[in-house]
Amino acid sequence: MWNDNLVTQRLKIEYPIIQAGMAGGITTPDLVAAVSNSGGLGTLGAGYMSSDEVAVNIQKIKQLTSNSFGVNVFIPEYPEVKKEEIEEANKLLEPFRKELQIRTKNIPEQSESLFEKQMEVILEQRVPVCSFTFGISSKELIQDLKKENITVIGTATTVEEAMINEEIGVDLIVVQGSEAGGHRGTFSVPFENAMIGTMALIPQAADHIHTPIIAAGGIMDGRGVLASQVLGAQGVQMGTAFVTCLESGAKKQHKEAILNTSEEKAVMTSAFSGKPARGIDNQFIQAMKGHEDKLLAYPAQNTLTNDIRKEAAKQNRPEWMSMWSGQAPRLSKNKSARDIMSEIVSQVDHMIKEKSFC
Template identity: 60%
Template sequence: MWNQNSVSKILGTHYPIIQAGMAGGVTTANLVSEVSNSGGLGTLGAGYMSVDNMKLAIKEIKNQTNQPFGVNLFIPETPIVNEEQITNAKRLLEPFKKELNLTDNSSFSELQTEFEKQVEVIFNEKVPVCSFTFGAPSKELVKELKKEGTIVIGTATTVEEAVINEENGVDIVVAQGSEAGGHRGTFLDSFQHSMIGTFALVPQVVDAVSIPVIAAGGIMDGRGVSAALALGAKGAQMGTAFLTCIESGAGASHKRAVLESSEIHTVITAAFSGKPARGIVNRFTREMQEFESQLPPYPIQHALTKRLRKEAGKQGIPEFMSLWSGQSPRLSRNISTKDLLISIVSEVEETIGRLNE
């Protein structure tokens, strides 16, 4: 059976399908638990979460499923703070804030990472699976997590990043292609040099490491999962496919934007966070495009636009929201998580059967 392989055995899931840990409120306890209850691996995107909210979400997930689930954390970054850049960024954001009737009282409190405390929660709550993005977890951290029985997943956007993850001891590595929505996990080279498509990246990573590889980036259905398996991956990670599910915490405007968009409507932008990310093009990305090189890096710009994005979401104004999406929005569906998993599994089996005819 295609679904019982090294990844599903390591994770303890029925299918080697992982719901990506999308940060920012998309991965509700309902979404995560429904994915796990349906045979995949649900993942809580905890990158931006406070320790208290993270604990609460994990407890809610445990109350809703007895199946394995994961938590995704961001390896902390320490940018150089340039006051001139910050002043310029605030000036550029002012017209958008005025339209939303927002006063500028931006705070940099979220620059103080709670990564160490978040890791403590992983230990204390005995989280079954922990994945990392924006860097490779240290050998020491991986060793401690595995000692407690936690499965560790790394993220790579190049072969070299995958090799580093393996050297540091992770159990599984996600090979994340350039088609992926939102922020990708690039950490070794420049973003521009790491824009390798999923079909090109996955087989090269498979050949370079001995641990199981998960394919990610633009995969939306069973055809994509089948293609990933054909390339040598042992499973697939999917983000945008779950973003438009009923249980997703994405706002109605965000879901609608993805559901109504096509492959020509996504753009790579650093305007919202200071780190390049793929989303649906809107007025904010268009008007800020020429100024991106002047903006402060992540997570400073992310902090500066936080209230703007939040207020735009409250007011239902998608033109000022970060509408993260992968490159296959035409394939998105507004259905239940359970129905999506059933559909994906059926499509994989149908595709494999067709290839065997």
């Protein structure tokens, strides 16, 4: 059976479908629990959360489901940012702040203890699954997680990154194609070198590692699930497919943009965060073109534009918001997570029964 494999067994779920741990408020406890209660793995995107926020959200999820769920965290990055670089970046952003009537922003000192505090909460709460993005964890931390019976998932965007994840001992590896929305997990090569599509990446990774693979990037329905398994993956991770669902915490403008756009509008940009990410093209992205050399490195640029993005949403200015999306927005639906899960499963079952994938 398509849903009886190492991914479902290790994650203790009915279907090998993971809702991606998208940071920034999209993955509400209601969304995470709805996916888990529907047989998949709901995931809390804790990348930007304080340790207290992580703890509160985990408790809410536990109140809503007794099934397995995960928490995704970011491997921290600490780039050196000079005062004059911040001043140059702020000059670019000043017209937007003036229009929105908000003050110029300085970057607070980045807490080097955030990641450690997040991990303390995950270990204390004995979250069933922990996934990492933007790099690899230490072998010692992975061992600590496994001692608490926490399943560990790594993220890779090249075969080499998949091999690195396997070497440090993760249980499962998300292999993420370039079709993915938002930030991809590239960490070992320049992002341009890792722009490899899901169809090309999955079979190559499957041929070079033994750890079970979870495919990601452009997968939106049962066709993508079954195709991923044919290519060598044992499960899928889906992000954009759940951004527009009813339980999603994405802003109304973000959902509407995805539901009403087309594939060529999902472009790569570093304008909002300083790290390449795929989102719906808009005025802010276009205005930043040609000024890439003045953008701060991630996460400094992300912090610097945060107030602009939030205020733009409040003032209904989607042209200045970051609206992440993968390359298959036409397949998005504004339904409950339960209905989306049910349709995916039914579609896979139907294709297998009718052999319509042959």
